[in-house]
Amino acid sequence: MTKKISIAIDGPAGAGKSTVAKIVADRLSYTYIDTGAMYRAFTYKAIKENINMSSEEELVRMLKETTIELKNGGGKQLVLLDGEDVTKEIRQPDITNSVSEVAAHPFVREEMVARQKALGAEGGVVMDGRDIGTNVLPHSELKIFLSASADIRATRRHKENIEKGYPSDLAKIKSNIMVRDKQDTERKVSPLRKAEDAIEIDTSFLSVDEVVSRIIQLAKERIEAS
Ligand code: DC
Numbered sequence: 709m710t711k712k713i714s715i716a717i718d719g720p721a722g723a724g725k726s727t728v729a730k731i732v733a734d735r736l737s738y739t740y741i742d743t744g745a746m747y748r749a750f751t752y753k754a755i756k757e758n759i760n761m762s763s764e765e766e767l768v769r770m771l772k773e774t775t776i777e778l779k780n781g782g783g784k785q786l787v788l789l790d791g792e793d794v795t796k797e798i799r800q801p802d803i804t805n806s807v808s809e810v811a812a813h814p815f816v817r818e819e820m821v822a823r824q825k826a827l828g829a830e831g832g833v834v835m836d837g838r839d840i841g842t843n844v845l846p847h848s849e850l851k852i853f854l855s856a857s858a859d860i861r862a863t864r865r866h867k868e869n870i871e872k873g874y875p876s877d878l879a880k881i882k883s884n885i886m887v888r889d890k891q892d893t894e895r896k897v898s899p900l901r902k903a904e905d906a907i908e909i910d911t912s913f914l915s916v917d918e919v920v921s922r923i924i925q926l927a928k929e930r931i932e933a934s
Pocket residue numbers: 721743744745747748807808811836837838839840888892
């Protein structure tokens with residue numbers, strides 16, 4: 709039997725990580741793990757329960773009592789927070805605006821990273837996020853870093869929102885993306901950065917199919933070599 713490798717896909721908001729990671733996982737019959745959804749689900753709960761976002765102690769206490777499950781079903785991934793389906797709710801703008809602040813707390817990350825490492829321990833995963841290649845799965849056989857200009861990333865998110873029927877304002881999305889880039893790259897604990905052994909793909913002028921083909925090709929090479 710061929711070995712199941714693990715694939716880490718990192719990059720800033722809107723670089724195309726989740727779209728591409730889902731398809732790659734599907735083609736390889738691997739499990740897709742969206743780590744951003746875990747931070748989002750937890751942020752959703754923190755907002756609902758009126759937790760002070762700057763209190764790391766309160767957040768960590770709550771996180772320890774929180775279950776977050778990612779379920780693949782019917783071609784879709786469901787996010788369950790304490791057993792409740794919050795897949796749609798975690799994409800709302802108030803969550804998007806607060807999630808980087810929550811994700812910047814070192815002990816929140818420590819707990820999330822431990823959970824993500826456990827999910828990836830057996831291989832056969834495509835995991836996307838900001839610190840997967842550098843921190844969560846540092847020994848993954850294939851590390852990809854997706855990038856694209858802020859303008860292109862904002863336009864993609866805008867289109868995605870419109871397709872899903874969410875209200876959308878391109879200028880606001882762009883400024884939110886730039887604020888999140890800054891928070892994600894400048895935070896002290898495991899900031900967004902390309903792992904030394906990651907392969908960077910600038911997706912600005914590539915189609916989804918082109919990016920997917922490139923990653924599948926690399927994955928096949930790594931599977932054969934492993
Ligand atoms: O990929 P996304 O937009 O759903 O991620 C939401 C936020 O979660 C993002 O602003 C940064 C944070 N995040 C993180 O800090 N580390 C990860 N591995 C994944 C996401």
